[in-house]
Amino acid sequence: MNKQETNIENLLPRYIDGKTNQAESAMVESWLAEDESHREIYEAEMALFRDTESLFVLKDIDVEQALEATHGKMRKAKIRKLLHYLERVAAIMVVPLLIVIIAQFLMNNHAKTPSLLTIRTNPGMTAVATLPDGTEVTLNSNSVLTYPAEFVGKERRLSLQGEAYFSVTKDAEHPFIVSTPNAAAIKVYGTKFNVEAYPDAPTITATLQEGSIAMLYKNKMQKDCEQKIIPGEKVIYSDFSKSVNVEKADVEVAMSWISGKLIFRNTSIEEVLNTLSKRYDVDFKVKNKKVYSNAFTGTLERQRLDRILEILALSSDIRFKYIKNPDISQERQLIEVY
Template structure:
């Protein structure tokens, strides 16, 4: 990992090809951490290349500039990019020759195309959520027990990610590069720029997509063929994995997306769906002792409350009871709660 001290020297030596294999690995890992880091290294390489191609490069006292830069780097870390930026501006002032600018631009483009995209996987533990910013600045909020896989660089005509679980997407608009969310059971959602929620766990018999703004195409499987359903804002698509059928209905956006804001919002919501939401949020499994209990429905809002408190609310409101099932002979990943 790069430390605050010595960053400027290592980046310049890296751009000039004077680093060891170990140093190269350190810089490349640092580049992969953010788009800002990557662009900074490319800018340093561009100017170094131009300097090597010119006869005036000797006019630039790099040692003096690096010494000044090193002293400034001892300040706040937030100033490090600004400091290196000032060094690059001084170098650019000397190297401002049309021919050299052309060479520098070619070098920059070559560096861009030579970068190898890396696959990134983000997982959330049961009961946890996470926010992820993608390479195109789109934002994804992952719900509990979910996995998002994407490339560190979106190259080509599409921006594709893989989702297993539930996530809320706020996609940056790009008319030329469609955004595609690949989900289990041969389903996917394709957009250009919009906000939507996808609930697609591998072990679920249903894939749900709720559109908040914009327009999306929901793709699904039917008799071995891929079909697409175009959705409008305020609609919810429910795909039955076993029957291969899709039901399009009006969505309650607050109910479908409240989880991303740390709330649980139910409005005349079927009890089975209520417990499904609780299961995702708190990492537990509910088992119905009586199927007839699924016919109940509830309305209410819960904000940062313990599971036991919520279950007690249901007990007082409906008489439905809950009990934790303990089994010393079976090692379970999730706590099982019986509903009776």
């Protein structure tokens, strides 16, 4: 193995993780352009990296919650022993009603409270999970999904902070409900849809691919409201106005992130920067408001952020500059736009 191959072998994992400097990135990209087999090696290592990251994310389960689940099993075992003892007492005293009353009391005071599981994704990464009812969830970058280890009761409820795509198992008797950081929630009976509900965002957007969903929210009068949409539509809830708006949706664009793509179709630069901010965990500071008059059309697939910014700069008069964030408490990179 020659020196260049050794360098590439060491640089490739760091390049995929976005930790190479400009010179190292140029070396890897030159190597990728040399031969198609190099691209195949890169794709294979990228897939391995993503799978490993997803496995790491899926292991992010609260230890205290796991212990609580174990303690729950121990309490149930004690209850069964007590019930067995009471059966013997009841048989001797010929008071069958006694065991029924006490058993009901014990079970009611120890109703099923399944432990909660949490999945978190790092910036730039996604994760896939299967919920207890068979529902498939793909979690986007920088998001948090919390759900019970077992769905009990009349509904299947979980909470989302960030963005996720759901393929929900149908069960008309047990509605599927996604709670968001605000008071709004999405009610589902069996469908495929996307929810974008980041904690610091002023809106919540649900885009429907197939089936039927409804946005549940309270208006300014604190009245419970429900807004249903049909496939090909999106419903947008504003936390400021406590109201919703229904629009026609470009489903392919809204859900392109699932396959690792970013698709823009005459998308305003404000929305483009919003998307990049969430995907790469950076902050953009627009210095020149004229920037907002631009729009962008294109498909970006697994590109590094600096490369995406180069493409945006080439297709417009926009310029980008990495600067030091004056807020030392913030770990996010700050990028000026002018």
